[in-house]
Amino acid sequence: MDGVVRNPAQWVTLQGCRKVLVVVHTEVYGRRLRELLPLLAADLRVQVAFTVAPHAFNGGALRALHGLGGVVLPWEEAVRGEFDLALAAGSQGVERLRAPLVRLPHGAGHMKLARVADARRPGEPRGVGGMGRSYLMWGDRVVPAAYAVAHREDLELLRASCPEALPVTEVVGDGVHDRIAASxxxxxxxxxxxxxxxxxxxxxxxxxxxxxxxxxxxxxxxxxxxxxxxxxxxxxxxxxxxxxxxxxxxxxxxxxxxxxxxxxxxxxxxxxxxxxxxxxxxxxxxxxxxxxxxxxxxxxxxxxxxxxxxxxxxxxxxxxxxxxxxxxxxxxxxxxxxxxxxxxxxxxxxxxxxGRISSEPGRFNANMRRLLYRILRLGEPAYEPATAPLPDPPALDSGTDDRSGACA
CATH class of the missing domain: 3.40.50.2000 (Glycogen Phosphorylase B;)
Incomplete structure (x- = not known):
């Protein structure tokens, strides 16, 4: 892929820039994180790099970054570097990062239970995927500096599954929800x-x-x-x-x-x-x-x-x-x-x-940018972060050349 850097020393940073690392585990996670990039764009005080973290389904992770032309640091090099902010939608390996981490859910509604194979104490029921101690803690330490959730209902889930993470949890809304609503x-x-x-x-x-x-x-x-x-x-x-x-x-x-x-x-x-x-x-x-x-x-x-x-x-x-x-x-x-x-x-x-997808409808960009800049210890840019409608899709590929005739 474009822009792979084999050594962080080769990543040229502007003097005084805050360094942000976007950690992509899978294609789904990467696409969720791409929604955050406009919140940091056009700010000469901030410089962004990417890395692909270990995950069973990370084969498509680079595809989520295709066309960006961003600097992609090898994972083992990324965890040895120091950053002012890291962004991730997954949990695997993020305890190794040397940066304050902002975690996001990668889907809507926290619908799925944790996999049967996931570690849990004997006799415990299956927890909610992404919401338990195994996702948010490493030993007795809460890994994220901030956990950005979509709905106030998520606070109740955390209270039951990982109360240790409640002090760092913020309800910011759902960016996909807002893009669909605007479109x-x-x-x-x-x-x-x-x-x-x-x-x-x-x-x-x-x-x-x-x-x-x-x-x-x-x-x-x-x-x-x-x-x-x-x-x-x-x-x-x-x-x-x-x-x-x-x-x-x-x-x-x-x-x-x-x-x-x-x-x-x-x-x-x-x-x-x-x-x-x-x-x-x-x-x-x-x-x-x-x-x-x-x-x-x-x-x-x-x-x-x-x-x-x-x-x-x-x-x-x-x-x-x-x-x-x-x-x-x-x-x-x-x-x-x-x-x-x-x-x-x-x-x-x-x-x-x-209405249960987001309790902050239309406010994800404003809430999320406020959170990111607080952790970066910078004042926000002096303009409202707009929610852009989705781009036009390409024409459907029917797989056949015969599309003539009137519709029934």
């Missing part, structure tokens, strides 16, 4: 950019990763969508979690889905921004991933293809969504189920659930 008025523009024709409807199939994800049943769902939905009335796009791409490899994921792609399904690549597609979608068929939860902010009707209750935090907004959203049935025609989900759209319930 909702551009829904029709995104639909035009995607190439949707008048009368065409977009079905977005979204999968998280893991054994309970809908990816493990796409071999049954996607052929049904192709067989049952008229191809002049519906476009189908599939969004697969980057950990699936990293865990299995890009070639393997493409190979598994290539036949379906050649029949007209769009496979959204992991480097694409999924959020404009979500804003543009008419239906979202999802599971217990963050994308399904963010869909409650949009006009899209939601159907749940899978929802492994045993792996979900029962107090999360995702669990509430599972009690409200219709579940996909293998025994009824898909067109009828899509029509049902649209006709029975529970607007009030979805608005309530969406």
């Amino acid at each position: 909702l008025p551009l829904r029709e523009r995104y639909r035009m950019a995607l190439g949707l024709r008048p009368g065409e409807r977009l079905v977005l199939v979204s999968s998280t990763w893991g054994l309970g994800s809908s990816f493990n049943r796409l071999d049954a769902l996607l052929p049904r969508l192709l067989a049952e939905l008229p191809d002049r009335a519906y476009r189908i796009a599939v969004l697969v979690h980057p950990n699936v791409w990293s865990g299995h490899g890009d070639w393997q994921v493409r190979a598994w889905l290539d036949t379906l792609r050649r029949r007209g399904i769009t496979l959204v690549t992991p480097d694409a921004d999924w959020r404009p597609l979500l804003v543009a979608a008419d239906w979202v068929i999802g599971d217990h991933g963050s994308v399904t939860l963010y869909a409650t902010m949009t006009p899209a009707a939601i159907l749940l293809a899978r929802f492994p209750e045993e792996d979900v935090n029962p107090a999360s907004p995702g669990a509430e969504l599972a009690r409200v959203a219709p579940a996909l049935s293998p025994a009824h025609p898909l067109a009828e189920q899509l029509a049902y989900a649209a006709a029975e759209y529970p607007a009030e319930a979805y608005a309530r659930i969406a």
